[in-house]
Every structure is written in structure tokens, then in C-alpha cells.
Amino acid sequence: MLQDEKVKSPHECEECPIRHRAVCARCETDELERLEEIKYYRNFEAGQTVIWSGDKMDFVGSVVSGIATLTQTMEDGRTQMVGLLLPSDFVGRPGREGSAYDVVATTDVVMCCFRKKPFEQLMERTPHIAQRLLEMxxxxxxxxxxxxxVLGRKNAREKIASLLSIIARRDATLNLRPTEGALVFDLPLTREAMADYLGLTLETVSRQISALKRDGVIHLEGKRHVTVPDFSRLMEEAGDDSDGGMFA
Amino acid sequence: MLQDEKVKSPHECEECPIRHRAVCARCETDELERLEEIKYYRNFEAGQTVIWSGDKMDFVGSVVSGIATLTQTMEDGRTQMVGLLLPSDFVGRPGREGSAYDVVATTDVVMCCFRKKPFEQLMERTPHIAQRLLEMxxxxxxxxxxxxxVLGRKNAREKIASLLSIIARRDATLNLRPTEGALVFDLPLTREAMADYLGLTLETVSRQISALKRDGVIHLEGKRHVTVPDFSRLMEEAGDDSDGGMFA
DNA sequence: CGCAGTTTTGAGGAACTTCAAGTATAGTGG
DNA sequence: CCACTATACTTGAAGTTCCTCAAAACTGCG
Structure with missing residues (x-):
């Protein structure tokens, strides 16, 4: 395993793909320099666990590329995903020792990390960081x-449509493509992970995806490559009002 | 209706029951004075709507006493509660125009309010406020x-037990009573509100409460007054690990 | 007392889960 | 290059949970 090695600054902050969306977004050049001094990169392979729930967490960080999930698990094994971490999303909580959730890389992930103590100290001196973190x-x-x-009031079909529309939208904003007309994207989650996100079983997920395909709401190439011919149709299926709220 | 009149400082911040838990918790005396200058109180009666989803919200504030709810509603009327606001909880979001949710007082409520603009300006100059808001x-x-x-993975019985244990715990911390042995509290929610919280129907809520009563997990006097003879038993029913995570 | 709102209880049905095969796809080693 | 295996996914049938519809009981209040 090529795992988890610390890499010192493979690139400059100014060229960082998440420079203007992550926790550092509001920082001025001088503030960025101080952050740069304490940052380091970590790589995780698809499937690798970043941190276990309850474990001591001595760092915080931002997802630079790839996708990770936040999950909670009950004693009997039932699991619920409670967060989907995309590039620029923040991991960890200042002022807390342990992690409250399992964090797992679902694709290969690069994280920009800071040891917690220095980060907390820097945060106290740098309102721009605290402000941005509050906003996020x-x-x-x-x-x-x-x-x-979605979890409490939507049925299985609406849940799937909701998840697809969120992934489609975030993918579109991340890649700066328009959010109208036909959309194409790859599902970054297995059927099981989708089930854990939606509070369903993987069989129900599979059935509902098949149904949406049968009804022409989506097209599939292989298991993961999705085409949405009409996004507003998908939104309808999700039970959301036609316009749709914005996602950051 | 004795509604919604603005009252100027009926009491001093230093004597405020939520002085050390609300957004002002970290403020020093001088900071508190500046907050005090711009604060005003508003009263809401049980059942009254504080703000509608989508409406312009020109203030933020803290619940001083009473209970309010945050709910989302779909076009066809399905509603999901997404927040339960107890004393010291914060309402509103700095840097956003409209409210994303309906806010409704379920009991008589007193709120300590600030007009949004002055509050935002004060927040920029007062890190203690921003820090506390981030923490909250x-x-x-x-x-x-x-x-x-709870919504995604627990069954109806576990959902009810979870809600009861949360209310019991928050009530206990609010009133500084120990969280062990027998607990007594009043349900601040109707069956319908509980259903909206839990993603159930009110009939299912009623049935499960009856079942918990039948099985001796709880005792009821009237419809709202609850006694929990053995809190750890309730936690078991909720499907949580015996110790139970802390709530602020 | 009687009405309105809240809650309880019952019967039947729909949605989703569970259990069980069966199909596809990619990687591995002969 | 191809069988072999592991993993992901799909599909079917039966079962359970919760919802829907309906009616009755309880509570507080004019």
C-alpha cells in the first residue's frame, strides 16, 4: 500500500484547486503564508479509512481531490452516512479531541492537513479563517x-432522485459546467454507500435506479456512468420545487 | 393577541438565565455592554409563527425561555422538523437574507433579538461572539x-425512545438535575410535532408511546407528563450505547 | 353540557426489507 | 488468452413495518 505518507507542499497554495473554496478562501497573501508553513499533504487510497469514530484526531484538513464519507454506525452494524466530503470540504473540529464519525476515502483522496494545535492557534490570530469556517x-x-x-419524509424513488440531483449539481459546479439541459457524471458511490446515505437497503437502491432508467429519467452506461437528459425532470422526481435551492 | 411587542431590556444581561450558554457566553463585561445596547426582547405566544421560510429576516436572536421548532415543508404538505430550539439556542444566520425554515413557537417564547446589520458589524469587531457562534x-x-x-436507520420504537431521551437529557441539564435514576419531565411537543420530528405519522407515535408505557419503560400522567424510572433502560430502547454521548 | 382539538385504537394495505438466487465485471494466476 | 475468483449489482418472492383511513375516547373551555 502506497499509504498515508506525508508529503511536504507538492504545490503552492496560490495554485491550489480549492484555494477559493476551502477554509483558507478568505485569507490574504500573508495569512496564506502562515498557513503554508504548517500545512502538509496526505494521500489516501480508495477504501482506506482516514480516521475511526472515537479515535484521537490530532489534525484537521481539507479535501483537495477525491471523495470521502462521514458515517455513523450502531452497535448492531446499521450504518448511516452523515456527510459526503467533496474537494474543499473541511474535516475535523477545532476544540475537540476525538472524531465523532468514521471518515473513509471512497476514491483516492488528497488532503491538505494541519496539526490541530497550531491550526487552532493560528485561527485565534486570523479572523478570516474562523469566519470562513463558520460560513462553511x-x-x-x-x-x-x-x-x-429526505430521510424523514421522502419515499425511495424520491430519495434516489434527490441524491442524483445533488451529485449532479455539485459535480457541475465543481467542473464549472452549466446546470441545465443534459448532464453527465459518474457516481462516486457504490449502491451500498448510496443506501447508507439514504437510509435504504442496497436492493431498494438498485430497484429504484432501474425504475428511473426504465422511465427514462436517467440513462446508464455501465453501472456508474449516468446521463440525465432533463434535469428539471429529475428535480420533479425528487419532489423539490422546480427552481431548486442553491448549493454552495 | 398579546403578540410580538418589542420590549426594551426587561432585565440585565448579567442576570440573564442564558448568559453563559448563549451566543454571548464568551463575552467580557465591556463586550456585553455593546451587545446590550442593541438588544431588544420579543414575546411570542404558543403556536405563533416567528418567521416563515423564505421571508426576509432582518434580525437574529436567542431563545431566552420557551421552545420553538424549525421545520421544512414540501409542496404537498409533508413536513419535517429539522431543529428544536431550546433556551440559549440561536435563531437566524449572519450573512443571509431570508429564513430557510419556518420557525414556530410551540410554547410561549421570549427571544433576545438583535437587528442583523448591527449584530454582523459587532461580530466583526468581537471575536468572542464569532467564536461562540462557531462552537454552537x-x-x-x-x-x-x-x-x-435516527431518521435513516432506527425503527419507530427506537425513534420515540431517542426523542424521549434527548428531551429528558436536555431538560435535566437545563434544570441542573442529575441525569440518572428516575427522571420526570413534560413533553413540550404534540404527537403531531413528534411525528414531524421523527419522520413518522402521529398514529405511529401514539402507538409506540403506548407500547413503551405498557412495557414499563415510561409512565404517563395525562398525555404530556412523563416519568422515566430507569434512564439506562430508555437508552437501550433507543439503540444507543449504554454510556451515551454528551450533549452540550 | 357540548364542541373543538388532541389522542388512542383498529383494520387493511402499501412500501420497503429480508432472504435467496442469479448476472455482470474486473482482476489474478495458470 | 482464458478459466477462476471476488466484488458489485440485479431481480424475484415472501414477510414486516409503518401508513392510511376510520372511528371512538379523552381534555379543556366557552
Missing amino acids: TLDELDAAREWML | TLDELDAAREWML
């Missing part, structure tokens, strides 16, 4: 609440 | 994720 946390809270509606 | 938002995010597990 509020966005995540909104997303979590949106997801509570 | 992170706590809320944890609570939301905990709730996602």
Missing part, C-alpha cells in the same frame, strides 16, 4: 437539514 | 447528524 459550517448545517427532510 | 453551530451540526442516524 453553516452551509453544512443547511445541507444536513435538507438531508433530514 | 458545530454542536448543532453534530446534533443534526445524530438525528440523521
Whole structure:
């Protein structure tokens, strides 16, 4: 395993793909320099666990590339995904020792990390970091609440449509493609991971995806490559109002 | 209706019951004075709507006493509660125009409010406020994720037990009573509100409460007054590990 | 007392899960 | 290059949970 080696600054912050979306987004050049001094990169392979729930977490960081998940597990094994971490998303919580969740890389992941103590100290001196972190946390809270509606009140078909529309939208904004007309993207999650996100079984996920395909809402090439011919149709299936709220 | 009148400082911040838990918790005396200058109180009656989803929100504030709920509603009327606001909880989001949710007072509520603009300006000059708000938002995010597990993976009985244990715990910490042995509290929610919280129907809520009563997990006097003879038993029923995570 | 709102209880049905095969796809080693 | 295996996915049938619809009981209040 080529795992988890610390790499010192493979690139400059100024050229970083998440420079203007991550926790450092509001930083001025001088603030960025101080961050740069304490940052390091870590690589995780697909399937690798970044941190286990309850483990001591001595770092925080941002996803630079790849996708990771946040999950909770009950004693009897039932698991619920509670967060989907895309590039620029923040991992860890200042002012807390352990991780409250399992964090798992679902694709190969590069993370920009800071040891927690130095980061916390820097945060106290740098309001721009704290401000941005607050903003990002509020966005995540909104997303979590949106997801509570999905989990609590939508049926299986609507849940799948909701997940697809979120992935499609985030993929589109990440790649700066328009969010209208036909959309094409790859599912970054297995059927099981989708089930864990949606509070369903993987069989139900499979059946509903088949049904959406049968009804022409989506097309599939292979198991993961999805084409959405009409995004507003997908939104309807998700039970959302036609316009759709914005996602950061 | 004795509604919604603005009251100027009926009491001093130093004597405020939420002085050390609300967004002002970290403020020094001088910072508190500046907050005090711009604060005002608002009263809401049980059942009254504080703000509608989508409406412009020109204030933020803290619940001083009483209980309010945050809910989302789909076009066809399905509703999901996404937050339960107890004393010291914060309402509103700096840097956003409209409210994303309906906020409704379920009991009589007193709120300590600030007009948004002055509050935002003060926040920029007062790191203690921003720090505390970040801390509270992170706590809320944890609570939301905990709730996602409840909504996605627990059955009806476990959902009810989870809700009861949360209310019992928060009531106990609020009133500084020990969280062990027998607990007594009043349900601040109707069956319908509980259903909206848990993603169930009110009939299922009623049936499961009856079942928990039949099995001796809880005792009821009237419809709302609950006694929990053995809290660890309730936690078991909720499907949580025996110790139980801490809630702020 | 009688009405309105809340809650309980019952019967039947729909949605989703569980259990069980069966199919595809990619990687591995002969 | 191809059988062999592991993993991911699909599909079917039966079972369970929860919802829907309906009616009745309880509570507080004019």
C-alpha cells in the first residue's frame, strides 16, 4: 500500500484547486503564508479509512481531490452516512479531541492537513479563517437539514432522485459546467454507500435506479456512468420545487 | 393577541438565565455592554409563527425561555422538523437574507433579538461572539447528524425512545438535575410535532408511546407528563450505547 | 353540557426489507 | 488468452413495518 505518507507542499497554495473554496478562501497573501508553513499533504487510497469514530484526531484538513464519507454506525452494524466530503470540504473540529464519525476515502483522496494545535492557534490570530469556517459550517448545517427532510419524509424513488440531483449539481459546479439541459457524471458511490446515505437497503437502491432508467429519467452506461437528459425532470422526481435551492 | 411587542431590556444581561450558554457566553463585561445596547426582547405566544421560510429576516436572536421548532415543508404538505430550539439556542444566520425554515413557537417564547446589520458589524469587531457562534453551530451540526442516524436507520420504537431521551437529557441539564435514576419531565411537543420530528405519522407515535408505557419503560400522567424510572433502560430502547454521548 | 382539538385504537394495505438466487465485471494466476 | 475468483449489482418472492383511513375516547373551555 502506497499509504498515508506525508508529503511536504507538492504545490503552492496560490495554485491550489480549492484555494477559493476551502477554509483558507478568505485569507490574504500573508495569512496564506502562515498557513503554508504548517500545512502538509496526505494521500489516501480508495477504501482506506482516514480516521475511526472515537479515535484521537490530532489534525484537521481539507479535501483537495477525491471523495470521502462521514458515517455513523450502531452497535448492531446499521450504518448511516452523515456527510459526503467533496474537494474543499473541511474535516475535523477545532476544540475537540476525538472524531465523532468514521471518515473513509471512497476514491483516492488528497488532503491538505494541519496539526490541530497550531491550526487552532493560528485561527485565534486570523479572523478570516474562523469566519470562513463558520460560513462553511453553516452551509453544512443547511445541507444536513435538507438531508433530514429526505430521510424523514421522502419515499425511495424520491430519495434516489434527490441524491442524483445533488451529485449532479455539485459535480457541475465543481467542473464549472452549466446546470441545465443534459448532464453527465459518474457516481462516486457504490449502491451500498448510496443506501447508507439514504437510509435504504442496497436492493431498494438498485430497484429504484432501474425504475428511473426504465422511465427514462436517467440513462446508464455501465453501472456508474449516468446521463440525465432533463434535469428539471429529475428535480420533479425528487419532489423539490422546480427552481431548486442553491448549493454552495 | 398579546403578540410580538418589542420590549426594551426587561432585565440585565448579567442576570440573564442564558448568559453563559448563549451566543454571548464568551463575552467580557465591556463586550456585553455593546451587545446590550442593541438588544431588544420579543414575546411570542404558543403556536405563533416567528418567521416563515423564505421571508426576509432582518434580525437574529436567542431563545431566552420557551421552545420553538424549525421545520421544512414540501409542496404537498409533508413536513419535517429539522431543529428544536431550546433556551440559549440561536435563531437566524449572519450573512443571509431570508429564513430557510419556518420557525414556530410551540410554547410561549421570549427571544433576545438583535437587528442583523448591527449584530454582523459587532461580530466583526468581537471575536468572542464569532467564536461562540462557531462552537454552537458545530454542536448543532453534530446534533443534526445524530438525528440523521435516527431518521435513516432506527425503527419507530427506537425513534420515540431517542426523542424521549434527548428531551429528558436536555431538560435535566437545563434544570441542573442529575441525569440518572428516575427522571420526570413534560413533553413540550404534540404527537403531531413528534411525528414531524421523527419522520413518522402521529398514529405511529401514539402507538409506540403506548407500547413503551405498557412495557414499563415510561409512565404517563395525562398525555404530556412523563416519568422515566430507569434512564439506562430508555437508552437501550433507543439503540444507543449504554454510556451515551454528551450533549452540550 | 357540548364542541373543538388532541389522542388512542383498529383494520387493511402499501412500501420497503429480508432472504435467496442469479448476472455482470474486473482482476489474478495458470 | 482464458478459466477462476471476488466484488458489485440485479431481480424475484415472501414477510414486516409503518401508513392510511376510520372511528371512538379523552381534555379543556366557552
